[in-house]
Amino acid sequence: MGSLVVFLVAFPLLAGGLLLGVRNGNLRNVIVVLAGLVVAGASIATAVTFGNGNAVFFDLPNGLTLGRSLLVVEIVIAAFVVAVGIHYRRILAPILVLGQLAISLYLELGGKTPELEPGRLFWFDRLSMVMILIIGIVGTLICVHSLGYMRGFHRSSPMIKGRRTVFFALLFVFLGAMFGLVTSNYLPLMQVFWEITTLCSFLLIGYTRTKETIGYAFDALNMNMLGGLGFSIAILMLSGQPDGLDLARLTAGPATAALLPALALLCLAGLTKAAQMPFSRWLLGAMYAPSPTSALLHSSTMVKAGVFLLLRLSPAIAGSNLGTLVAFTGMLTFLFVSLVGVTEQNTKKVLAYSTIGSLGLIVGCAGLGSPELIWVGMMIIIFHAVAKGLLFLVVGTIENRFYTKDMENFDALLSRLPKVSVLALIGISGMFIAPFGVVVAKWTAIRAFLDVPGWQGAALLVIMAFGSSLTIFYWGKLLIKVLAMRPMTQHERSIERRVSRFEWLAEITLAVGVVAVAALIGVISERVVGPQALATFKGTSQAFLHVEPAMLVTMIVALLFLPTLALWASRQKRYDMADFYAAGRPVTSAGVMGAALGGVRTVTLRNYYLEGVVNGALVFRAGTVVCGVLLIALLTVGMLAR
Amino acid sequence: MNPVVYGVLFVFLAPVFGGLLAGVDRITSARMQSRVGPPLLQPFYDLGKLLQKDARQVNPIVEPLLLGHVGFMAATGAMLLGGTDLIFVAFVFALAALFLVLAAGSVNSPYSFAGAERELIVLLASEPFFILMLAAICKVSGESSYGGVLNSAVMVAPKLPGVLLAFAFVATIKLRKSPFDISTSHHAHQELVSGLTSDMSGRLLGYVEMAHWYESAILAAFVVLFFNWSVPLGLLAFAVTYGAEVLVDNSTSRAKWQLVLRSTWVVTLLLVGGNVLALFLIK
């Protein structure tokens, strides 16, 4: 078991290193696909080996020890960040990273690091297994997709210098670091992987090296490093406690007052990584990176690291003021970003807001902690990873074909890119029709909130009701755009043929994944997520595990309805269709109509963005302020808990 | 009796109920306007005619989407009476409404599209209410299915006065009454022509009518939930509410969508939020 996990971590890192030396495009395609297959295969093998078992702990195989290796890596990271900071004249990141390094040096060289019980370096349980599968399968599909996508990306933006060797190397290093993160038990070990992912995201966001993206990349770097610094300080505080750096022991049950300050800082790290308010800005900036980056960061990996940590911390913070504050931070983030999402026209940003919102729900569940809520959190992680990953890839493909991110230009997708539309519909339906965003997880969350006592329960219910309705609005708008139909010229119909086979492969596989996960929800619930939830919080009621057949049938039907419809409709060759009503004016199918006095007008249709009722920018700022205040309260409560 | 039987009965009987209700509505409105009005069964005649008429289709997906709309609406009611979890039913209800939006939105006509967008806004306005209403009913009665609530010893309405009041407010939206009928109208030449249904004809329009009848029946079923100790009282309460709606419809003109959204959310937040808060605090 241990060797498999170490292989999972080491192999992508090595593959990434190898890719740095490969300049030939075709050779790169081969290596990426092969390496991807190996990674995916290894993930599945690890999951199968683990099977239905209980949590396992292990060290590095063959008697290897960490030694000073962690410190070495940290020094390299710090040097890089300082160099980059100097080059771009940004001071904050170097300060933060040097702060982290200073703490590590103090602990390592001052001999303050406590002894970890042997055999507890890594921790593998069902949650790790779920994360491994997501990273391994969705992650590699994104890498494969990028092979096709990046070709189109560079063709449409010739002024951007291609550095694809670095890009693909980074993708694999990213995957390796994520594998390490979700299997670490020793906090300093996890922190190193944490920082590697921060660094990778910085490099990926800044890929195009335009002034804009450099700014966004540094936003991400600063915010995540702030969390990382919190992580370091937490380690410093915990190093004085027995078993303080053993994550499993730390979170076995409700935390003592002495541990709360450190836990508060760990929560901070989780919140920054999960782009919760007030830190949401970096994730929105990441939308300016190439789509695979967005997909990787937002659906299958990096932000999931944040909620992963919070789910791990859940048993320790649930029931305390700290936990409640964390929960409200998450739920209010959900509410605020859903409101902003309604006013947004850029499709990738809408997807980003949706992601932050879904993560907010998971954070809410983690903060409150109960078997049902852990169940909800894990279900959202699984389904969101697959469906949102698919959507980002699809939007990337559409972008490349239409050269636009504006939702208003996505219309009549069903006519222009029929097959891609079917995949988009699976993704969107997956996000909010079938057992995903709206139905099972939110429904279970509402049931769980009903049991939360006092005003907190009422507040959470109200937040959930409003937030959930807002998501229906923007998904509805997107769906309308996709489903509009118009007869197309031959040229317009031929655009779809230029989508590369890598893109098709990745997107179709993910679409199949969405349907499979929906169909298997019963199995997933009873064999994987349920037992994990019950192991995390000792609960007696098993009722929530079981998904009623009537509900399952409804959900599958709902999920498959729109894509099937789209598939059928796109095949209708000729249809004797009536004109649409345009006040009696003669109108062509393209919407050109004869207007009054011999004039000519074109019909243009535009979605509502609730201007005049909701000011998107204002709401975003309000959310940042409100959650900022909550965060300060969170840290204060944590610090004063002694 | 097995709740599933009720569910099946709903599928067949709800349209009859809805149609008769629509007939009563038209007669009452006519009398309020000093007219005589059509015969009671007029809505059924209308439906019959629509089914016999040609359907001029503007694109191939409108019909399947409308079938989805009426299908899921029937399913919502069937699941509601059939004993499925109440909160799940709220989500299916929203899904059914969404299909109508998609059907109208897929047409490129400005009237149809604007109607679809406004219908989406109306869905946005009313959805928080329905989720909170059903959640509150579950909390108060301690049950999660329709039959369970009806059999519960707890009387729901006295504990949820705020929610009940808000229901009367929000029901105006679902019943397509002024001032909230911003997305479609049954009258001639309103500012969006026929809004949502502008480009639907023949049997397609028939599906929309049937779905609306199912919706009325579902709303009646919701009111009965409040008066869970006496079904006849519940139906009476629904009749009174409906009568009030008709009166409001005939005395007000259409509001702008901004007002619809704001007012509904404020009412939901204050009346329902307040009621729910009280529920959680007074235990």
Added chain:
Amino acid sequence: MSFFSKSPWILHYDASSCNGCDIEVLACLTPLYDVERFGIVNTGNPKHADILLITGSVNERNIDIIENLYRQMPDPKVVVAVGACACSGGIFARAYNIQGGVDKVLPVDVYVPGCAARPESIIDGVVKGIGALEQKRKKSA
């Protein structure tokens, strides 16, 4: 059983009428005449309508419009020309832009004379139109 006689929906269009006949048509909807008793509804939308009530003598610009409206109406459908102008152009028949009656553009089923046509005549005309509607349905059935 045919429902058309029980639920005929009309679309009313003013093709350059002086509005006299239009006011009479709208008067039919008022409590005094109340055509809703017969299930008649004035829809504003050709796709919902069975009977096209046209007033006014048709001018050049109207031709496209009424052809479009007629085409959008689903079958079976009838056209009722209301008022002297719609029947034959009325007193405007010789004007340079007037076509001279609806039947120069569309197939008319019922002519309702009068200037302005009385509500009683209009209702009578619509009833005859319903009869024509039934006949068309039987033919196509």
